[in-house]
Amino acid sequence: MQLDLDDDETRALLKVLMDAIEADGYPLSPRVRVLKDILAKFGDIGGLSPEVTQRLAPLYLAPTYSPATSESVRTAEPGQIQTAVNEAKNQPASG
DSSP: OOOOOOHHHHHHHHHHHHHHHHHOSOTTSHHHHHHHHHHHTTOOOTTOOHHHHHHHHHHHHSOSSSOOOHHHHHTSOTTSHHHHHHHHHHSOOOO
């Protein structure tokens, strides 16, 4: 199934997914895993504000079914997880 969404609709759907994942009290539940899998399919979306990009990084990095293996990293689509990893490395540690 292919959705024909404009930029505003895509960003609105992205925000709904992020809000649902962040608000869920059970981050390893099957419903959150499905939402994270959907979020990963967005890939690299240009034109996002720095605040949204910062919110996305930990959601992409959180393991869903299993930790990343060298095979999964090697076969990842360009711009998906790699972008989030690079941005997370550049963020100052919170504490």
